[in-house]
Amino acid sequence: MTRYSALSLIRQGFAGHNGWPRVWRDATPRSGYDIVIIGGGGHGLATAYYLARNHGLTNIAVLEKGGLGGGNVGRNTTIVRSNYLLDENAAFYEHGMKLWTRLSRDLNFNVMLSQRGVLNLAHTDAQMEAFARRGNAMRLNGIDAELLDVAAVQQAAPLLDTSPDARFPIVGGLIQPRAGTARHDAVAWGYARAADALGVDIIQNCEVTAIRRDRSGAVLGVETTRGLIGAEKIGLCVAGHTSQLAAMVDLPLPLESHLLQAMVTEPVKPCLDTVVTSGAAHCYISQTDKGELVFGGDLDGYPSFAQRGETPRIEHICASAVALFPAFSRLRLMRTWGGVVDMSMDGSPIIDRTPVPGLYLNGGWNYGGFKATPAAGWCFAHTIAHDAPHPLVRPFALDRFARGATLDEKGAGPTPALH
Template structure:
């Protein structure tokens, strides 16, 4: 009786919560599986869950080098949105948004999805027109969007400086009301628990050290816990996609960069919306615990170190004070870094690879967390059928060779500019 509900919480409370079962098993790896997913983060676990749920596969393993949810799932700024311009991205992320909206109940795990709205601030007429185009595209793609003028922004985000005196006065903004935040760790845990209940073996502390293949395609993975056979292997190891792909002889249009994030000390509710600054790179929201959660640009050079340097932190602080001068005396409690797969066009890669049986889910750049459900959904489809889902058909690896990149920012093949 480990269904999560208020009734069971009360019932277990009466017996000191000693009756709760483990959220997931701790199985030993079997000799082989119908499908193996490398990477026990949100994406890998979601993929396994949907493979089991949507495609009826349950002889599946998720192999995780460390502890599940220990990568970028546990290191992001928890923002969920689908406010994209380009159709391929918009449809994909909006599908994800719809999954988010039912996720807690689907997983029977409260991921604390909070649709508090995401507003992108504009600081010039030109920027507002760019937002208009994106907002209109979103609306025509069935995504919610509202264009706000300065007064409406001020009403939506009380306490923000929208005066003309600031260095980059706020002109208005593009709001996605259904956007918001979710409790990031809970997403990994919720998918893990739900996948485990459907028979998926989640194997932690199991590092993949090699990918075995023959002429027909992949045959399995070498791991720190021995060889595990499978003719279907999905990589969901964003940050380290190039490393894993290299084990199968693949080079990817991806660089690894460090992205820092930080939280302030917790305070009582003071910011009810996710805000992004338009004159420089800053996004900020307040967690349910009360911390301001902030991020900015990647540090801007290749890195596999889960730590960054002060310039980005200083810049994020300055941008925050540009919008909310009153937070000057608040304090930063913790900063950290995560390793991003930065693709050459700023959009993810999710689909088949030239190696038969090997599938890739990576290149998430800044956008991985919010993509978790949609990514799992379409990756499961791709792995189960061998064909991309309509939603990831354009997100393929081949687009670079075709010259059909999805350059949301129009910044060119410079990962540090996306």
């Protein structure tokens, strides 16, 4: 692998940039692998990378039905955080936060991690108390958190309307200063490049059409649009379509696929230096390095695989953005898109073995798959390599619903669209 550095940029600059190699090889499938990862998004690529790096397993293929990174890893609002209330979530996402902070170096690829803070706005005293509960829990878990009063909120985001006359006046906020954003595509490409360098085959335009099993039910491999590929172990990392893949082995899951929209404005000079979220206004806002303001909000509310959303949600999110930042009213919305997300029944993910020997599951990421990318890859790789869940993901077991040990961060119950 040609190392990326300022020096190599200068050297290539004098050579007309003719010497840059491919970021990853476009591999053609071999007849079989030790491990096949289905899904060439962030989680699949990270899993392959950590299988190779942490566990020395390199006879691995990552199969992607379209182009690498074309799914949710490239459709999210790029937020990275570990500001969770429940201990199980906190431990997992904080492990991820630590991986994030060294990811650019680990991958030798600048994922443009910007630790600009994620600020949750409180609009009532009750919300402030709920934030305190979460912030105190975070602190006990060794995660950074600060409670802000209105003046501090105003300082963090000067264009916010903090007047008491606002429809939902801001009474304070909870900020995780180490949280922030990362360049989503860079995460996919960086993992792909690093995994490829360790010998992983990344195979694009290769859609899995069936999962082959032996008489005992154990996996043998996958049938794909590019032929049969043998595998001793198969890992599913197909956010949005997990139910469809699991249906190939008659495995029903506690998942429903929903549509989550995101959108950006035209780029402007820096005007928002932190990530701002508001539960009352149902939106989250940040500014990309390019200058676009990125908005996200709630689900459209019904199952969809369409990757395009409806206008009422867009209008509501924009109204929310203007309610929070009245100065943004004259900016223009430039692009909207949708991602298909696996909503789980308790709002928390699933990383586990499955009843099918050799088949491993990583899904149910709800709104939060992007920030989980490094930790999910790390823990899923461990789970596959050891045929036993990584301690951090034991709470994310598939049988937690039967046991009653759900991880309901929002307390919304088994209604996926409410998480």
